[in-house]
Amino acid sequence: MLANEAIARAVVESDVKVAAFYPGSPTSEILDTVSMFSGEFKDLTMEVSANEKVAFETAVGASLAGVRSFTSMKSVGLNVASDAFFSVGYTGVRGGMVLLVADDPHAHSSQSEQDGRFYAYPAHVPMLEPSTAQEAYEMTKWGFELSEKYSTLVLVRTTTRVNHQSAIVSVGEIKRSPFHRASWKDVGAHYYTLAATARRLKGEALERLSHIREEFEQSAFNIIEAGEGEVGIITSGVSYLYVREALETMDSRPHVLKLATTHPLPSDLIGTFLKDKRRIVIVEELMPYLEREIRSIAHERRIDVEIRGKLSGDFPLVGEYNVPIVRAGIASSLDIASADSYADVMSRAESLKEGLPVRSPIFCPGCPHRGTFWAVQQALKETPYVLNNDIGCYSMFLLEPYEVTDSLLCMGASLGLSSGMQHVLNDKVVAFVGDSTFFHAAIPGLLSAVHNNHDLTLVILNNSVTAMTGQQPNPGSDFGAAPVTKLDIPSVVKGLGVPHVAEVSAFEPKDNVETFKEALSYRGVSVVISHGPCALYNDRLKRHAGTPIVPNEVSHDTCQNIYACIRGVHCPAIELDTATGKSTIRSELCNGCMVCAKMCPVSAIYSTRGDDT
Amino acid sequence: MNGRYNMVLSGVGGQGLMLLSNVIGTACAQEGLPVITGEQHGLSQRSGSISVHLRMGEGTYGPLVPPGDADVMIAMEATEALRYIEFLRDDGYIIMNTRLMHHPLETMRHVREDAATEPYFSLDEVRKRVRSVTPNVLEVDALHLAEAAGNARAENVVLLGAACGLPGFPLKKETVKDVIGGVVPEKTIDANMKAFDAGDGACCDAFG
Ligand SMILES: Cc1ncc(C[n+]2csc(CCOP(=O)(O)OP(=O)(O)O)c2C)c(N)n1
Numbered sequence: 001m002l003a004n005e006a007i008a009r010a011v012v013e014s015d016v017k018v019a020a021f022y023p024g025s026p027t028s029e030i031l032d033t034v035s036m037f038s039g040e041f042k043d044l045t046m047e048v049s050a051n052e053k054v055a056f057e058t059a060v061g062a063s064l065a066g067v068r069s070f071t072s073m074k075s076v077g078l079n080v081a082s083d084a085f086f087s088v089g090y091t092g093v094r095g096g097m098v099l100l101v102a103d104d105p106h107a108h109s110s111q112s113e114q115d116g117r118f119y120a121y122p123a124h125v126p127m128l129e130p131s132t133a134q135e136a137y138e139m140t141k142w143g144f145e146l147s148e149k150y151s152t153l154v155l156v157r158t159t160t161r162v163n164h165q166s167a168i169v170s171v172g173e174i175k176r177s178p179f180h181r182a183s184w185k186d187v188g189a190h191y192y193t194l195a196a197t198a199r200r201l202k203g204e205a206l207e208r209l210s211h212i213r214e215e216f217e218q219s220a221f222n223i224i225e226a227g228e229g230e231v232g233i234i235t236s237g238v239s240y241l242y243v244r245e246a247l248e249t250m251d252s253r254p255h256v257l258k259l260a261t262t263h264p265l266p267s268d269l270i271g272t273f274l275k276d277k278r279r280i281v282i283v284e285e286l287m288p289y290l291e292r293e294i295r296s297i298a299h300e301r302r303i304d305v306e307i308r309g310k311l312s313g314d315f316p317l318v319g320e321y322n323v324p325i326v327r328a329g330i331a332s333s334l335d336i337a338s339a340d341s342y343a344d345v346m347s348r349a350e351s352l353k354e355g356l357p358v359r360s361p362i363f364c365p366g367c368p369h370r371g372t373f374w375a376v377q378q379a380l381k382e383t384p385y386v387l388n389n390d391i392g393c394y395s396m397f398l399l400e401p402y403e404v405t406d407s408l409l410c411m412g413a414s415l416g417l418s419s420g421m422q423h424v425l426n427d428k429v430v431a432f433v434g435d436s437t438f439f440h441a442a443i444p445g446l447l448s449a450v451h452n453n454h455d456l457t458l459v460i461l462n463n464s465v466t467a468m469t470g471q472q473p474n475p476g477s478d479f480g481a482a483p484v485t486k487l488d489i490p491s492v493v494k495g496l497g498v499p500h501v502a503e504v505s506a507f508e509p510k511d512n513v514e515t516f517k518e519a520l521s522y523r524g525v526s527v528v529i530s531h532g533p534c535a536l537y538n539d540r541l542k543r544h545a546g547t548p549i550v551p552n553e554v555s556h557d558t559c560q561n562i563y564a565c566i567r568g569v570h571c572p573a574i575e576l577d578t579a580t581g582k583s584t585i586r587s588e589l590c591n592g593c594m595v596c597a598k599m600c601p602v603s604a605i606y607s608t609r610g611d612d613t
Numbered sequence: 614m615n616g617r618y619n620m621v622l623s624g625v626g627g628q629g630l631m632l633l634s635n636v637i638g639t640a641c642a643q644e645g646l647p648v649i650t651g652e653q654h655g656l657s658q659r660s661g662s663i664s665v666h667l668r669m670g671e672g673t674y675g676p677l678v679p680p681g682d683a684d685v686m687i688a689m690e691a692t693e694a695l696r697y698i699e700f701l702r703d704d705g706y707i708i709m710n711t712r713l714m715h716h717p718l719e720t721m722r723h724v725r726e727d728a729a730t731e732p733y734f735s736l737d738e739v740r741k742r743v744r745s746v747t748p749n750v751l752e753v754d755a756l757h758l759a760e761a762a763g764n765a766r767a768e769n770v771v772l773l774g775a776a777c778g779l780p781g782f783p784l785k786k787e788t789v790k791d792v793i794g795g796v797v798p799e800k801t802i803d804a805n806m807k808a809f810d811a812g813d814g815a816c817c818d819a820f821g
Contacts, residue, residue, distance in 0.1 A: 132649075161651060164651060164652045165649060165650065165651055166648075166649070166650040166651075166652070167647075168642045168647065168648060238676075241675035241676070242675050244674060244675075245675055245679070248674075322675075322679070323675065324679060342679065345680045345681040346680055348746075349699030352695060352742045352745065352746070353695060353696065356692060356695055356696060356734060357692065357715075357719040357733075358718060359661060359662040359692070359716050360718065361661040362660050362661070362716070364627075364659040364660060365659070400718055401721050536659065561729065563724045566717075566720055566724050567724065570717040572714070572717055575720055576729050576730075576733075578732050579730070581729035581730040586714075588765065589627075
């Protein structure tokens with residue numbers, strides 16, 4: 001099973017009663033799997049919150065009230081939840097609570113290569129790091145035990161290559177206890193942190209950690225694999241697997257210490273490992289977290305050992321690791337000349353791939369964002385503008401063939417940036433957010449703009465789900481793990497006091513140009529909400545309901561090689577018939593959204609259903 | 614089985630690559646063969662390039678196949694065989710769907726350069742280039758075989774059938790077919806079995 005599924009399994013086996021989430025790669029499958037389990041076990045409440053802060057606080061609340069709870073989020077999600085996270089480091093928890101945070105080395109699907117390990121130290125929260133799916137399962141379970149034993153939040157930290165690993169995992173039985181409502185007076189404690197209490201709690205948190213360190217010194221998850229000679233490798237997480245594999249093809253047999261408890265570090269264990277070594281190689285992705293800590297452990301204990309890693313320039317600071325990189329890094333750290341056996345393969349591949357067309361991510365057939373953007377662009381044709389984009393599938397407007405995005409920082413930032421820019425620029429200031437991003441972090445920015453009489457236009461691309469992470473529900477969706485109330489975005493926007501609000505259907509690009517022009521020429525805050533369901537989500541609904549997806553076709557008799565359908569639409573279902581030079585539609589890919597048909601000036605595109613548009 | 618068996622699956626988002634890797638993984642579990650897979654997929658849009666690494670056999674190792682180490686590659690789309698060619702070992706096997714899916718950027722370039730009747734990057738070109746790494750290339754018209762089997766969506770199963778027919782492939786065909794039968798919709802089981810056999814047959818004709 002996928003490591004993320006194994007983590008969800010551990011959550012259910014650990015008898016967690018409340019789990020709350022906001023999706024984000026590479027953790028989304030944990031949410032999806034817990035959601036499935038919650039259908040099966042009625043004593044497990046699972047919900048999707050508006051953002052990570054709310055999800056985290058929901059889980060903390062349940063824990064303080066006495067039950068086990070869980071949340072997971074991507075690296076940058078913890079930035080959003082961090083305010084509460086730091087306080088919980090002080091107060092501790094009551095029912096066992098695990099927070100899983102997944103970093104994304106290489107920024108495969110994130111805006112940064114943030115290293116979440118640095119959160120554990122200042123928040124006084126213990127941290128566990130699995131390497132494999134099996135360990136992810138076991139350490140999540142252990143996390144709940146530790147959490148209850150020490151009344152502390154436990155952080156399980158993974159990376160993309162751990163979360164998206166799939167392997168055979170041996171799991172335990174699912175034994176659920178019945179759920180009973182409790183009474184707050186049975187809790188008999190208060191959870192707040194302020195001034196003198198904060199100082200007291202900080203002392204207690206540090207005390208807790210020193211006991212946890214003692215337990216970590218003994219943990220069977222920290223493994224020493226004996227080798228030969230005076231060289232040792234210290235590693236953790238997925239890097240350990242790369243080390244093992246790299247060493248298979250190398251002549252040296254260094255000792256290996258694999259760390260699974262990375263805060264607080266088992267400093268005695270590490271000290272002992274360092275003592276009889278001449279040289280230590282640290283293999284870790286992202287920032288030199290272990291390397292700095294281990295340097296200081298060596299220094300404190302006056303151990304004379306050379307420590308190599310990123311700080312010594314042997315390993316890269318940017319990008320993820322793999323076997324070739326780790327092999328080269330170890331060789332360089334040991335001053336062994338290593339013939340890079342991969343260089344030939346890579347350079348041959350590079351030359352073989354010359355001229356191979358790129359296959360970058362692009363909007364799906366039937367995606368509503370395509371038509372929305374086309375209309376906005378037409379409406380802005382004569383106007384100098386700045387486009388502050390945001391996080392979601394529509395982020396792809398920054399890629400070819402669009403390349404229209406002036407800024408994109410993090411969820412919800414388009415509003416605040418627009419506010420700042422409209423104070424300074426002559427240009428029309430435009431912000432884009434998706435429905436999920438709107439609820440997640442854009443509302444405070446929007447109401448600030450209204451309150452301060454700003455001049456900007458916000459386009460809300462409402463596709464009814466959080467699409468990019470796998471079409472999970474958000475507060476504007478009509479489904480969830482349990483019954484939900486669907487929030488109506490136009491009502492929310494009007495409720496915030498936005499003076500100019502309009503709504504359009506995303507699949508009517510030409511009709512919408514006027515509406516966008518009006519909103520864009522309005523002096524003040526204007527909002528246009530473009531409705532149209534995510535194609536992947538909608539196609540799935542259709543398949544379940546047995547409704548056919550009817551593709552379009554191009555009449556080659558009518559087509560006059562104008563290519564409006566290619567230039568304006570960029571749809572994967574549309575290609576050229578290179579024999580005639582005319583557009584054709586691949587029926588197995590076409591979703592029948594009709595946007596291309598509406599673009600065609602000579603009406604050459606029609607639905608194969610027969611109701612010509 | 615002795616040692617490690619490495620596979621790379623590649624294709625275009627939406628082609629059913631994840632199902633393929635799940636089927637192989639489950640079949641390994643059923644045969645007690647250790648397996649680890651690493652998915653290299655970006656976000657959830659269709660139409661991007663995706664790949665999955667699958668590693669079978671004893672030992673502790675990571676989810677990714679090192680360059681030049683894959684015993685077999687299944688490409689659900691022909692150009693996607695070339696895109697990940699660095700992973701294949703010399704003389705490794707390629708099961709390559711002959712289908713090409715043209716990316717909108719490539720189409721756009723043709724239109725922009727007034728070259729609407731110029732050929733796209735061609736199957737011939739892919740064929741020529743991958744064959745410089747290995748002679749063991751099996752080209753499969755998976756869409757055609759899947760349609761003939763009664764389910765156009767079973768292209769992935771055709772290709773899996775072909776992989777299972779390879780000499781040295783570590784899984785039993787029966788196990789894989791059982792797993793497929795358990796995961797596809799009930800009314801398509803028959804077509805999927807036929808699709809599997811069609812792929813297997815094509816492979817046995819070529820390498821049997
Ligand atoms: C703080 C934070 N949490 C989660 C994510 C992961 N994430 C990336 S795209 C996205 C979807 C946003 O959904 P929406 O705004 O509705 O746009 P859509 O993808 O549906 O077009 C999310 C949640 C993130 N980048 N940052």
